[in-house]
Amino acid sequence: MTPETVGPLSRLVDVGNVPPAGKHVHVHATPEECTALAKDFGLAGIEALSADFTLTSTAKGVHVVGQVKASITQICVATLEPFDSTVTEDVEVDFAEPDGMPPEPPTEMHEYEPPDEIINGKVDLGAVAAEFLALGLDPYPRKPGVDFEFKDPADEELSPFAALNAIKGKK
Template identity: 50%
Template sequence: MTPDPIGPLSRPVVVERALKAGQEIVVEADAEERAALARDFGLPAIHSLTGRFRLAGSLHRLQVTGTVEAAIAQTCVVTLDPFESRVSEEVEVDFAAPDAFAGTPAEDADIPDPIVNGRIDLGSLTAEFLALGLDPYPRKPGVAFEPPEAGETENPFARLSVLKGADTPKGD
């Protein structure tokens, strides 16, 4: 039984086979997956998304290391203009069989992600680390938020008083 895919990018990997092969595993998102992730993350576009992973350990305890890299379009929070940027995130995640920590209170241990039915999903891991690498307040290069200077703030009712003055009859 394969775990249900989570999100638009799913690449289930059989841990036993991956450990025996001992090779780097590369996850590349296709155009449809990138478009779905861009919608999920509120990005104008994801031009490329690649995860490169190495697995070490056993069938019951596993460490995944690697990198997630992407070329994306973001929207500047200051100018609202789209701009291109890159994301590069280092990955280091522990996995374990679900019964490896049976009886351990969650607050007492840093519980690893589960190995479900002998599989882990490197596609979900790729999407997760892309999300972690996104700047929540992206700014176009060279753009900075300039708050109004002290004393520059206008009374919000000043313009209304001007309008009110124009409507009042003369001689009252």
């Protein structure tokens, strides 16, 4: 892992000696990290971001399960007003050493998801938390109670041709 690849939220965890019962890791973003992530994700703000993970050893590496929770402020696509919401996203990721990664099996591409890499004996659970927060964001957020109502011009009495029909009727 190089400094250029680390995002605003980084929590490197050594996975070399994960106990048989597993290892619990809690990630809590600082206010500065929340501000940087909000900027990266185009959000009005991230008030809080935390994640709880359980790591277990596997034959090829480490299996990570957990949950990411965040309190965020988004901009409504219909009203352009800021509103607060929460994001809760379940996490399940496998990690393996680069040399231990299996080649892609001869099945359809979308059925196979290769494990993420363990780099220098560590995984970045901060980056995992940020990635799953991004996956949990609504790309078209709407403030609760706001609906976008599309009105079909054909349903309206006034259509783009209503003025022409009015002139035609006067002759």
